[in-house]
Amino acid sequence: MALAHDLTQIVPGQFKGRLFTKGHIIQEEDIAVLLSIGKEHVYVLSLEPGEVHEDDAARRMAHALVHESLTFTEPHEGKITVKAAHDGLLVIDVQALQKINEIGELVVVTKRTHIPVKAGATLAGLRAIPLVIHEEKLAEYDRVLASTQSLIRVVPFKPMKVGVVTTGSEVFKGRITDRFGPVLREKFDAYTSVQFMGQQIVDDQTASIIDAIQSFMAKGADLILVTGGMSVDPDDRSPGAIAQVATNVVSYGMPILPGSMSMLAYCGDVILLGLPGAVIYDAVTAFDLLLPLILAGQRLTRADIAAFGHGGLL
Ligand SMILES: Nc1nc2c(c(=O)[nH]1)N[C@H]1C(S)=C(S)[C@@H](COP(=O)(O)OP(=O)(O)OC[C@H]3O[C@@H](n4cnc5c(N)ncnc54)[C@H](O)[C@@H]3O)O[C@H]1N2
């Protein structure tokens, strides 16, 4: 007799996985093993018209999600795992995902949207909940997917030339050692698409900051970071300097903590990002949320920044 579905064994701390695979023909020596995982009965499955086995349901769900940035495993215990085909920014259509999970009897579970992911990283799992699911549920699933361009995708990072302007008389005059350079270099190292152009350390003069920004622009920078001098002292000149160079200030101040004194602006297509002192102190700040989106080529709006408030307390 053939098994109608994968059979799972769980030994806490040691193993969780398939002990028998769907379709396995039960042998006499299997009986003791089946009893050891609590299977005193083995069921015969006969599908009615319109009913779909969990493995086929998962395959159909995966098929509808196919995208060049994704790979899919075979069903294991009814579940298919979705992985990243390459590095990039994970982008989920959260509204469509909500609708899918309201259908019932099937689930799509993802990592949070807008996080950086590496090739091979697990992004999502999908499955039917009962062993047999009605065709109508899958039709509803297909209808939701027809309303979105892609439910799950990975947007590759764009090659970007990045320059750093560091302000602060204490650093410029050598009273303290610069920490922004090493911290930012380490963060850039996680992205092979970043070409680091260099760092200019300047005093707290608006004109010096503007000169440094413009010299990076003249050399073809895509992204210019201005560090320090972002808060409330009269000699905090970075926001003013960025605003003078910019053609569009998206936001000075962001609903993200730490990093609330960050600033995002554009001069044409060049991205100008003001980074406050917290970035050299806290392991995770506004910068870590913004960088992957910027590197994936997303042009951020005020609404995008405002949306960080939910979950922005890091
Ligand atoms: N009264 C208020 N105080 C502060 C506010 C505020 O709104 N009202 N905001 C706070 C927030 S939030 C942050 S973050 C910090 C830092 O803001 P800044 O970006 O203006 O930082 P600085 O004043 O330039 O420096 C602060 C601190 O960090 C050291 N620093 C700066 N750059 C470097 C560098 N390249 N290498 C090493 N160390 C650096 C600097 O010497 C200071 O010690 O402001 C809060 N305060």
Ligand code: MOO
């Ligand atoms: O701007 Mo501060 O970076 O919120 O801690």
